[in-house]
Amino acid sequence: MTQVLHSTDASxxxxxxxxxxxxxxxxxxxxxxxxxQVGLGIGVPIALIGIWELASAIGWIDPIFFPSPSTVADRAxxxxxxxxxxxxxxxxxxxxxxxxxIGFAIGTVAGLIIGLAMGxxxxxxxGLGPLVSATYPMPKIxxxxxxxxxxxxxxxxxxxxxxxxxxFMVALNTLSGVLYSSPxxxxxxxxxxxxxxxxxxxxxxxxxxxSILTGIRLGxxxxxxxxxxxxxxxxxxxxxxxxWNAWQILDVPRMFVGLAVVLVLGALxxxxxxxxxxxxxPWAKR
Amino acid sequence: MTTPQAHPGTTTSxxxxxxxxxxxxxxxxxxxxxxxxxxxxxxxxxxxxLSDISLTLHRGEVLALIGPSGCGKSTFLRILAGLDDxxxxxxxxxxxxxxxxxxxxxxxxxxxxxxxxxVEQNLDVALRxxxxxxxxxIERTTSYLELAxxxxxxxxxxxxxxxxxxxxxxxxxxxxxxxLVLLMDEPFAALDAQTRVVMQQxxxxxxxxxxxxxxxxxxxxxxxxTMGDRVALMGARPGRIKYTVDTDRQGMTRDDVMGIxxxxxxxxxxxxxxxxxxxxVGGNLRRHA
Numbered sequence: 001m002t003q004v005l006h007s008t009d010a011s012x013x014x015x016x017x018x019x020x021x022x023x024x025x026x027x028x029x030x031x032x033x034x035x036x037q038v039g040l041g042i043g044v045p046i047a048l049i050g051i052w053e054l055a056s057a058i059g060w061i062d063p064i065f066f067p068s069p070s071t072v073a074d075r076a077x078x079x080x081x082x083x084x085x086x087x088x089x090x091x092x093x094x095x096x097x098x099x100x101x102i103g104f105a106i107g108t109v110a111g112l113i114i115g116l117a118m119g120x121x122x123x124x125x126x127g128l129g130p131l132v133s134a135t136y137p138m139p140k141i142x143x144x145x146x147x148x149x150x151x152x153x154x155x156x157x158x159x160x161x162x163x164x165x166x167x168f169m170v171a172l173n174t175l176s177g178v179l180y181s182s183p184x185x186x187x188x189x190x191x192x193x194x195x196x197x198x199x200x201x202x203x204x205x206x207x208x209x210x211s212i213l214t215g216i217r218l219g220x221x222x223x224x225x226x227x228x229x230x231x232x233x234x235x236x237x238x239x240x241x242x243x244w245n246a247w248q249i250l251d252v253p254r255m256f257v258g259l260a261v262v263l264v265l266g267a268l269x270x271x272x273x274x275x276x277x278x279x280x281x282p283w284a285k286r
Numbered sequence: 287m288t289t290p291q292a293h294p295g296t297t298t299s300x301x302x303x304x305x306x307x308x309x310x311x312x313x314x315x316x317x318x319x320x321x322x323x324x325x326x327x328x329x330x331x332x333x334x335x336l337s338d339i340s341l342t343l344h345r346g347e348v349l350a351l352i353g354p355s356g357c358g359k360s361t362f363l364r365i366l367a368g369l370d371d372x373x374x375x376x377x378x379x380x381x382x383x384x385x386x387x388x389x390x391x392x393x394x395x396x397x398x399x400x401x402x403x404x405v406e407q408n409l410d411v412a413l414r415x416x417x418x419x420x421x422x423x424i425e426r427t428t429s430y431l432e433l434a435x436x437x438x439x440x441x442x443x444x445x446x447x448x449x450x451x452x453x454x455x456x457x458x459x460x461x462x463x464x465x466l467v468l469l470m471d472e473p474f475a476a477l478d479a480q481t482r483v484v485m486q487q488x489x490x491x492x493x494x495x496x497x498x499x500x501x502x503x504x505x506x507x508x509x510x511x512t513m514g515d516r517v518a519l520m521g522a523r524p525g526r527i528k529y530t531v532d533t534d535r536q537g538m539t540r541d542d543v544m545g546i547x548x549x550x551x552x553x554x555x556x557x558x559x560x561x562x563x564x565x566x567v568g569g570n571l572r573r574h575a
Binding site: 022187188189190191192193194195198202203206207208249281282283 | 351366367368369381387390391392394396398400402410411413414416443444445
C-alpha cells in the first residue's frame with residue numbers, strides 16, 4: 001500500500017551536486033536570523049543602558065535620583081564584597097520567594113480546579129461565572145485590609161493576596177481553553193465511549209493546555225507585582241520592603257539594585273514559562 | 287459520556303430476544319426503522335431534518351450514502367455514532383455472539399487524531415475506552431496501523447504526518463475497535479483529488495481484507511459507486527432514502543479504482559444516479575431561491 005505513495009526511484013531522482021552551495025546559504029540565512037533575534041533582544045537593552053550611562057555622565061539627568069548604571073553596578077559589587085548584599089538582599093529575596101512560590105502554587109491549583117470545573121460542568125459555569133467576572137477586574141491590593149483582618153499581618157495575608165491574583169489568571173484562561181477547544185475532539189471522546197477519567201486526562205486537559213500555560217505565565221507576572229506591592233505597604237522584610245526602605249533613606253543606588261533583582265526574577269519566570277511550553281505542548285506550532 | 291456499547295436512545299434495543307423476530311435476515315447487523323429527527327429553529331419552529339428512514343446494514347457490506355449537501359447525511363451518521371440521542375424511531379444492533387464489540391466507530395470528515403498523542407497512543411486510548419487489556423491493545427494497535435501502511439510511524443505525532451497518512455490513522459483507529467459498523471463521514475473530502483484516489487485504492491484494499499460493515503457517506507457519485515456494494519440516495523428537506531441500487535463490480539476488487547471506473551457500465555450507472563440526484567439538488571436549490 002505504501003509503495004503507491006512513496007515510489008520515488010533513486011536512480012532517476014538524484015540530488016544535483018550544486019545543492020551544496022544552496023544548502024550553505026540556507027544554513028547561513030538561518031544562522032543570521034537566529035543571530036538577529038538574539039542580538040536585538042540583548043542589544044537593545046544594552047544600548048538603552050548605554051544611553052542612560054551617557055546621559056548621566058553628560059549631566060542630562062540628576063545623578064542623585066538616577067544614578068548611572070556603573071554607579072549601581074559598583075554599589076552592588078561593593079555590597080557583595082563586604083557581605084551586606086548577601087545578608088540584606090539575600091534574606092529579602094528568600095522571604096519574597098517563599099511568599100511568591102506558596103501563593104503561586106495555591107493560586108494555580110485552585111485556578112486549575114475551578115477553571116476546569118467551570119469549563120466542563122454547566123451548573124458550575126453558570127453559578128460562578130458572573131461572580132468571577134465581577135471580582136476579576138478589582139485591583140487585588142484593594143482587598144488587603146480585609147485579608148489583614150481575616151488572616152493577620154503575618155505571611156498568611158500576603159500569600160493569600162498573591163494566590164488570589166494568580167487564581168484569576170489561571171482560572172479564566174483554563175476556562176477559555178476548555179470552552180474554545182475543538183468540538184471535534186470532544187465528539188471523538190464521545191463516539192469512542194471515553195470514561196470520565198480518560199476524557200479529562202486525554203481530551204480536556206491537553207486541549208486546554210496552551211491556554212492553561214498562558215494563564216500560568218500571566219499568573220507569575222501577577223504574583224511578582226503583588227508580592228512587591230504588598231511588601232511595600234505591609235511588611236518590614238522582603239524585596240518590596242528592601243526597595244521601599246532604600247528609597248526612604250534615599251539610598252538610591254541600593255534601590256536600583258533591588259529593582260534589578262526584581263527584573264531578573266521576571267526574566268527567569270518568562271524563561272521557565274517558555275521551557276514549560278516547549279515540554280508540555282510540543283504539538284503547538286510556534 | 288456515552289458508551290458505544292449502548293447508545294442511550296430511548297428506543298434502542300440490543301439483541302432483545304423477541305425483537306429479532308421482526309427480521310429474518312441473519313446478515314443484518316443494524317436495523318434502522320422509521321428514524322425521524324426534528325430540529326428546532328431559534329424561533330422554536332420544528333424543522334424536519336430526517337423523515338422516516340428505514341435501512342438495514344449487512345455484515346461485510348459497504349453501503350454508500352449519497353445526497354445533496356444539507357440533506358441530513360451527517361445528522362444520520364451522528365445518530366448512528368451515538369453523538370445524538372434525541373430522535374424518534376428505532377435502531378437495533380444485532381451483535382449476535384460478539385459481545386464486547388462496540389456497535390459503531392466513526393471516521394470523521396476532518397482530521398480527528400489528538401495532536402498531543404502519538405499515532406500509537408491515539409489508537410491505544412480508544413482501545414482503553416473499550417476496556418481492552420494491555421496485550422490486546424498493543425497487538426491491535428500494531429496490526430491495524432500496519433494494515434493502514436503506518437507500521438513505521440507508530441511513534442510519530444500527527445503533525446509529522448501528511449494529511450493522507452493522518453486520515454489513514456483515523457481509519458486504523460476506528461477499525462482497531464472492531465466495531466459492528468464502521469461509520470465514515472466523507473472521510474476523504476478534505477484531501478486533494480489525487481490523494482483522494484490513492485486513498486480510495488488503499489481503503490478499498492483494506493476493506494477487501496477486513497470483513498466489516500461500512501456505512502460510507504460521500505457526496506462524490508463515483509466514489510460511492512466504486513466503494514459501495516450498495517448505494518443509497520438521500521433526498522433533501524426532509525432527508526429520506528429515495529432510491530437504493532446494488533453496484534456491480536463484475537469481480538473487480540475495490541482497490542482497482544480506475545479499472546472499475548473505466549467500464550462503460552460504470553458510466554451508465556453514474557449517469558443514472560446523477561439524473562436522480564440532480565432532481566434532488568435542483569429541487570433543493572429552487573426551494574432556497
